[in-house]
Amino acid sequence: MPTQYTNLHCPCGNQALYAHCCQRYHDGATASTPETLMRSRFSGFALKLGDYVRASWHPSTRPPTLNLDDTPDWVNLRILDSGQNGDTGQVHFQAIYRLHPGWGYLQEYSQFVRENGHWYYLQGEPHEGILKPSRNELCPCGSGRKFKACCL
Template sequence: MAAEITPEYCPCGSGEAYRACCQPYHQGKPAPGPEALMRSRYSAFVLSLTEYLEATWHNSTRPQAQDLSDAPRWESLHIVSANASDDDGAVHFRAIYRAGKGWGYLEEKSRFVREGGRWYYVNGDTREGALKPGRNDACPCGSGRKYKACCL
């Protein structure tokens, strides 16, 4: 399930090396909680790891097949909040993507469940929209630079 091209930094935005962050989960190690699973699933979307996405999607809500051929180019992830009890959890996140020449976002309040010692994504309440960053705003790609000096 590991990506053929291994990025230096993890796509999930943790700032850690991919090999020390999400790659172990992509290779089969169970995520320790909902936030780690959410981050690893985001990275799997970035890296087109459909097998991992299917394996971490609860069988009660999992679609028949994952087709990422028309997926947007995911640029950054921001975790708004995360919590977990013994066997269920939630993560509220906002993911930024490129939409043609512009930008968009997907915001979701995701639900997770733990079964047999593994966490699974169940479903989420989502909303999407367009982003219109100003020249002096932080760049939506997550670089930390101003938009005008980065992706404008």
């Protein structure tokens, strides 16, 4: 797996180092909740780990191939809501990406299912849009700093 990211903050937004966060799932550990799987999938997209992202997809909805070479520059994940009921779960999230210039987002209500102790992404309802942060809002990149002092 991508050892070059070990000492960087994890893309999933947990403010932990990648080595202490999503790397374990990319290396084969089982996610314990739908939210954990969603965070690791976002990191997989951000780090262009196509094999991991495909493997985390339920076989009934998994695409036959997945090329992440032309995916957006994913920079931040915001979990808006999540939960589970038995072997089903849902995560409502907003994934932020860089546009040149500016920012875009993909917001989705995702459904997850657990089979044989493993959570899988089943399907979602995505909606995309443009972000227009004001100068005094938190920066979309996830730094925790104001937009005017970060990526403006």
